[in-house]
Amino acid sequence: MKNLAQEVTNKINQIIEDQNLDGLIISDIYNIQYATGVKIPCAHAQTDLRIFAYIERNSAPIVIVPKCWENAASQYNYNAKIISYSLENDQTISGIEELLKQCASAKRLGSDDDISPIKIARLIRNAIAELGAEYVSCTDDLRKARSTKTKTEIKHLKSIAMKTDHAINGYFHHLIADRSKSSMSVSENLRIHSLERDIDLEGYNACSRGVIGNSISNIWAYAPKFGFAASDFTNVGDPIIADAMNNENGYWSNSTRIAIMSEEMSEDQQDAYGHLVTLRDLLCDALKVGRKCCEVYKDVISKAADLNISIIDGHALGFCVGASPMEGPFLSSGDQTILGDNMVFVLDGLIQHKVLRYRSRDTVLLAVDGVEVINCYKDWREPYFALNTI
Amino acid sequence: MSTMNDISLSTNEKNILNEKIEKKLSNEGYDGILVFGSSNLSYLSCGIIFPYMDQKLVQPVALYICFKTGKRLIACTNDLADIPLQLNWDGDVVIYELNQHSPESSIAASLKNHVTGKVAIDENYMSAAQLRELETSIDGLISLSGDQAFADLKMIKTEAEIRLLEISCRMGDRGFVSALNHSEGAALDTLSYPLWEYAERFRVHVGEYGGSGVGNMVVAQGDDCKDLYARCEPRAVLNEQGFVRLEYSLHNSGYWITGSRTVYLGESNQQAEIAWSNNQTLKNIALKKLRTGVKANEVYSAVLKASEESNIPFWQGADLGHGVGTSERELPYLAPYDDTELKAGMVIALGIYTYGPKEELICNKDVYLITDGEPKLLNWYKNWEDLYVLYGTSARHG
CATH class of the missing domain: 3.40.350.10 (Creatinase/prolidase N-terminal domain)
Incomplete structure (x- = not known):
């Protein structure tokens, strides 16, 4: 066996x-x-x-x-x-x-x-x-x-988390700021770049979608074409929020990353992305074996409020991933589950900045000595920046 | 062909569907409905579609409608709350947070002050834990199974629903033709063509032609074609001369169809042509039985009888077809166990799996509307009666 x-x-x-x-x-x-x-x-x-x-x-x-x-x-x-x-x-x-x-x-x-x-x-x-x-x-x-993963489950989850981050980055590599992309094209290409990296062909569950420009004011934009998006096009300087959920060996990744169609961010984007990075740091610091999920949630919410980070009211800050792309426990105000060694969480960073909603999802492995980010093909302290032109 | 561009329900069409729903359920004594299943939610809300509900990629969503007060309400988490607005939902949206011990208890708590009376629930979807939490949260909740009533309603489509399904068929066929067009330039090329890309080309083009989502996607060639589904190895390529089959499902604004299309990779031969012709023979037997007043299992029996008489065996592991609508598979089922009487207004996906020379399962599934006369083909975009040969080489077609 x-x-x-x-x-x-x-x-x-x-x-x-x-x-x-x-x-x-x-x-x-x-x-x-x-x-x-x-x-x-x-x-x-x-x-x-x-x-x-x-x-x-x-x-x-x-x-x-x-x-x-x-x-x-x-x-x-x-x-x-x-x-x-x-x-x-x-x-x-x-x-x-x-x-x-x-x-x-x-x-x-x-x-x-x-x-x-x-x-x-x-x-x-x-x-x-x-x-x-x-x-x-x-x-x-x-x-x-x-909820507590075995050695081989962790191996599979690490592999697919990293592949998905690689796939997102692999697609972002094609972005040139002055060459407009439709959200539909972004969505298609996220999937294709995933499949090129040996992930399993999946129908229903495999979600890849790009939400661009002002459409990021809606988290699930382009209803009901969630996974296909639409024919709106990027402008120079637009944000792109890329979701990809992939499967390999029966285990899932669930990742979201941001690209900017420019070599630099606007002040608003800088503020928003900075808040996402801080939120991730707060979460990674708060996740400790032995704490309750609800304690982590309340702790982070409180600290984020002190730092004027505009978290969406009531939005859970994370969930586990494994044989299904979203599973408990949840980093929410009501979940009493005690965090344990070898849990794998998707940190669901979501903040509101003016009318737009910025989202970034990191996948972390929880261990006694801290958390390890396992979907970091690149370091996401900054978003992906497209070349202005070539 | 402009009606093929009306890909969602108009306000008037929603009203017609809504009246039909309210009339039946009120007549059956329900004060309202409370449903959690994606299919029921799309249908009973007349067009509100949430992403990935059945896959549990999002937290639970509930639809509550009270026929007595006219209250219409959707309960969901914050990340989903903009969807009803995008889709012109005319009722309320109650946003809940995960502030209880489980998602089920959290959504139940949010419904506490809204739900009253005798409600029809979807026992085929709603979890036992969810019902328990609702009963704990809502004083005096009277819940009765509405599954049969929902199924009866869904089986007979309105004109608008038929149009949406017809559009789904067209999207599916255009998607499939596009997958063929892309792959046949390189199917026999030394560069080869990945199986995943064949399927992915289908998915991508369904989106480009206006589809809302693709569900099932299985591609099988060679020995794998002997099974209904097979895992697509990530590096497998189109390289085995013989039958290649794509199983799929897709939806347009929440209206789903299923499909199965088989083509032949490489130059075909007489055996393959005969196998294909045999498949058509049995399918035509079934088609002759798709008439009002005939029971679903009588269609199956007719094909079984013809199979024995003509010595054309078919795979008896699956039914010969099923209804389609706001789920990809619903009543009636063309199978021995279903004695539902066929009626005008039903929409049925029909496909028979017969055998190729190497025992491959070959199928050519189409969607039909049951009428008072002959069934009406909704997959009219391309005629698939002749075996389609996938053949070609090039340095690389895009």
């Missing part, structure tokens, strides 16, 4: 042992991918077709999929046994019936159904009741397991 599979399997087994389970039922697609390696590209979009995983202590996982996804599930998994259900009957019911067969002898079953749709959660709980087994909610156990 490969390192990642072994490491994750150990964590799943630990949950089973700690909760004294006979088996663990997993129905959330990101949890299934985490625990078994099975990833179906359209599973979240074709919700009448359901996947379930069932894992017994120290046994290979069983993954139940509709017939049409059987081969795809077989290609990439952690030694899982793939069982498919046919087209004969209602697809969700067929999946549940197959699940019931697999855990028929269990007396105590864990499940993450809490984060699955109500309909699925109800079916799972009814199935467990029908078996006469005891139900144990394991949603938090899985969330906790996922």
Whole structure:
């Protein structure tokens, strides 16, 4: 078994042992991918077709999929046994019936159904009741397991974080201030420069988008063409905010960087970017193993206010990244999670300067001795400056 | 062709759709709706689309509409709050922050003083944790599953919805033709053409032709073509003579279609042509059954029968088609398990996976509107009845 599979399997087994389970039922697609390696590209979009995983202590996982996804599930998994259900009957019911067969002898079953749709959660709980087994909610156990990364997960996350930063910078390299670019062209090229660096081809989730000029007054500009942008063009001196979310080995990056279509910033841009840099420094200083997420949030908000940094009111300052592009815990006022060693956070720097909103996202690995920025192809104490002309 | 440029719902079209929704749900006894699923949110708001909701790339968003008071409300985090305004949302926007122990509890707390009465919820999307937090936060919340009512509403499209889907089809075909045009200049060139670029050319051109987003994107050649989906190795190139298939989905202003197009890389041969012709034969059988009054599973049975009689096997791992709308896959399903009666106004993606000479899965999926007469083809941009051969060399076409 490969390192990642072994490491994750150990964590799943630990949950089973700690909760004294006979088996663990997993129905959330990101949890299934985490625990078994099975990833179906359209599973979240074709919700009448359901996947379930069932894992017994120290046994290979069983993954139940509709017939049409059987081969795809077989290609990439952690030694899982793939069982498919046919087209004969209602697809969700067929999946549940197959699940019931697999855990028929269990007396105590864990499940993450809490984060699955109500309909699925109800079916799972009814199935467990029908078996006469005891139900144990394991949603938090899985969330906790996922939030602290293993050695191989960190390796993958570092790789894709750096590749994404490289891709953004690789595209920025083409910017010449007096050669106007449309936001659509920026968005396309961010994706292409990512794919050129061996990231996985992804449909839905892979987001690349460039927001330019005054359009940065909206965070999700160009609705509903979020990932395609529009036909507005840059002027000399405009800011470009580039988002890129990429996947490799099942793990995600989630990065945002700024370029200026000039060799220098305007005074406003200088103020705004300076605030982003300070905010990042404040966050990196505040992130300490053993602190609560909400304490970090309040600490940074307070210090930022003292420095007149105009943070967007109530905007969370970060989130974790892993098998999904955004996952808990969150650096927010309500999240009580205690920070731990080997958590990987995306710091979501966002500030308002006059009517514009400037954003920069750094990815950091939290360790006992501090944080390490892991998406720093270049040093982002300054934005990327385009050449004025060539 | 100017109507092909009306890529979103007009105010009048929104009103027509909204009236249809309110009438049905009010008649079924609901005071209002409270939904969290992206498909339901787009549909029931008549055109408000948030990014990457199903992928959980953003925090939860809720749509609440009260039919009795006329209150219309979207709850979202600050970073999303400008979207309803960009899309001319006529209701309120409640911004919530993550000030509770979880995103679910935070959004539930923000809805506390807004939601009343007997509301239809989307149990197919809303998480169990979300419902629990809503019940904790909102006194006297009465929630009932609205899933069947939502599905019934969505199945029969308004004229405007059909137009948006027709535009999606055109965008998809133009995107695919563009991918072909770019790759055929270099498909057999020594410089080669990456598989990812073939797919990416599709995505890029859908955007250039006005699309709002691309979903599924899988490209398969050679042995991988034997499976519905295969991972696209980052450095794989178009280099195996034979069938190449692209699976895709895309949307125009929240109206999704799915597609599957198969072409032949290199000079084709008689076996390939026969395989393609066989695929068309079974597809035409299905098409003849796409009539009002026919049940969805009867379409499947007709194809199965014809397959046995004509000795043209097809892959029975997947249905033969499904409805499309504000999600890429919805009722009815052309599968043994679905006895939904076909009705005029349904829009269905139809594609049958038959086998190539090396057991490759080949498919040519099109989208049809069910009418009182023959089904109307919405993917009319290019005729794909003949096998498309991807062939060409050059130093490098851009």
